[in-house]
Amino acid sequence: MVQVQKKLFDIWSLNRFKEEGYPDMQIGYIGFLMNIDEDGITNKEMAEKVHVTKQAMSKAIKELERLNIVVTKPHDSDARMSMIHLTDLGKKLVVTMVKNLKEKTKEYELLVGKEKFHQALDTMYEIIMYEKEKQGRLK
DSSP: OHHHHHHHHHHHHHHHHHHTTOTTOOTTHHHHHTTOOTTOEEHHHHHHHHTOOHHHHHHHHHHHHHTTSEEEEEOSSOTTOEEEEEOHHHHHHHHHHHHHHHHHHHHHHHHHOHHHHHHHHHHHHHHHHHHHHHHHHHO
């Protein structure tokens, strides 16, 4: 059930990106972009936050740079590192993503009721945290 909902949400999101002028946007980039604040973030920090390898992170950042969504700049105090920053287009995209998510949330609240929708979210969160804790004990 969760997989079906995620697939439907991904399709909806990709269609919204195309409608709003981001035809090359990929679902996998959302987590990256939502973790870049005004101060920027290093490749290593980003990889840790989104649970990908530094190599996968570098590949994604190169593509986001090509799309003019992010830019990398030298780190202020460590010449071996660079900082990832959103471009103006990237900032606009993040605002668009947040707006779209709020719109979809309101749609679901109207569909099933606000209380029922948020109860479902809370329940899913509890299940996810339970599984994460359980898997952490298995390592």
